[in-house]
Amino acid sequence: xxxxxxxxxxxxxxxxxxxxxxxxxxxxxxxxxxxxxxxxxxxxxxxxxxxxxxxxxxxxxxxxxxxxxxxxxxxxxxxxxxxxxxxxxxxxxxxxxxxxxxxxxxxxxxxxxxxxxxxxxxxxxxxxxxxxxxxxxxxxxxxxxxxxxxxxxxxxxxxxxxxxxxxxxxxxxxxxxxxxxxxxxxxxxxxxxxxxxxxxxxxxxxxxxxxxxxxxx
Numbered sequence: 001x002x003x004x005x006x007x008x009x010x011x012x013x014x015x016x017x018x019x020x021x022x023x024x025x026x027x028x029x030x031x032x033x034x035x036x037x038x039x040x041x042x043x044x045x046x047x048x049x050x051x052x053x054x055x056x057x058x059x060x061x062x063x064x065x066x067x068x069x070x071x072x073x074x075x076x077x078x079x080x081x082x083x084x085x086x087x088x089x090x091x092x093x094x095x096x097x098x099x100x101x102x103x104x105x106x107x108x109x110x111x112x113x114x115x116x117x118x119x120x121x122x123x124x125x126x127x128x129x130x131x132x133x134x135x136x137x138x139x140x141x142x143x144x145x146x147x148x149x150x151x152x153x154x155x156x157x158x159x160x161x162x163x164x165x166x167x168x169x170x171x172x173x174x175x176x177x178x179x180x181x182x183x184x185x186x187x188x189x190x191x192x193x194x195x196x197x198x199x200x201x202x203x204x205x206x207x208x209x210x211x212x213x214x215x216x217x
Contacts, residue, residue, distance in 0.1 A: 007064070008188030009127070009216050010195030013118070014208035015177045017098045029097050032205040036092050036104055043107075049087050053080060057110035060186030061162065068129050070148040077162045078112040097206035098171055101198065102180050109194040112162035114152060114181040116169040121179070123155035130158060138164035152181070178202075191215055 043049055052058075058080050062072035076084070082103055086092060092103050102113040130146030134157070138144040141164055152160035159169040162183045171178055180202075182194050195213045202208030 007060075007183070007185040008191050009184065010182040010191040010198075011214045011216065012180045012195055012199045012202065012211060013177065014180075014199070014202045014206070014211040016209045017171075017175065017178050017202055017206040029100075029205050032097060032100055032104075032201075033094065036094070036100060039104065039107060040086050040091055043083075043086055044089075052083050052087070052110065055110045056186060057184065058083070060184070061112065064150065064185035065148075068148045068150065075149060075163050078164065079106045079110050081163075082107050083110070096171070096173075098175075098178055098202065101201040101205055105182065105194055105198045105201065108197070109182065109190070111194065112183045113198070114160040114162070114165055114183065115171055116152075116160060116165065116179045116181075117171045117175040118177045118179050119175070120169045121154050121159070126153050127151070128153060130161070134158050136166040136168065139167055139170050150183070188215055188217065 043052065046052070058077070061077035061080065065072040065075060065077070082092060086107065092100070092107065094100060099115065102115050106113045128151060130149040130151045132147050134146040134151070135143045136146065136158055144161070144164055146158050146161065149161045149163060151158040156168075159166045160181075180198055182191060182198065184191055192215055195215065199208070199211045199213050202211055
């Protein structure tokens with residue numbers, strides 16, 4: 001993990017996943033949309049919905065960002081950003097089956113999940129702290145300042161972080177094989193459960209084939 005931080009990651013790769021965008025002439029997966037809605041409603045029915053923002057996983061992510069010199073109130077982990085969206089009444093975004101699956105697993109686990117099109121990843125992936133001057137265009141965002149952020153890098157440079165992934169390796173309707181990474185800054189406890197859950201959902205809702213999972217320190 002990044003700069004010796006205590007943590008772990010759960011990996012899942014799947015081939016031939018269905019990543020057609022919603023709203024572009026493609027049908028949503030009703031059962032997956034129902035899962036998203038059920039989770040949202042269950043969270044909003046909690047006596048104190050905002051308490052999910054103080055879960056150990058969210059606090060561990062914030063602590064890791066602080067240790068790297070990044071303000072976690074300005075640069076939020078993606079799980080926290082999704083949880084805040086639900087609590088505010090906006091609901092989870094509906095993009096495509098693959099993205100919807102990782103978003104569901106992210107809010108269930110309270111852990112950030114990165115998602116990458118392996119056809120656009122060059123060489124090995126390394127997890128490290130972002131360096132001065134590094135940036136990339138985040139998905140649906142302006143250029144993201146990566147200095148001090150935990151980042152995933154390949155031979156071409158940084159392409160993902162627990163805050164926002166880059167456009168370079170994002171999944172599109174042309175994607176054939178995906179890599180999803182669950183990032184935990186609080187150790188590997190229950191990572192196996194969430195990795196298996198993600199793999200099962202890829203197969204169930206996104207026609208994922210040849211899915212493989214692994215845990216790394």
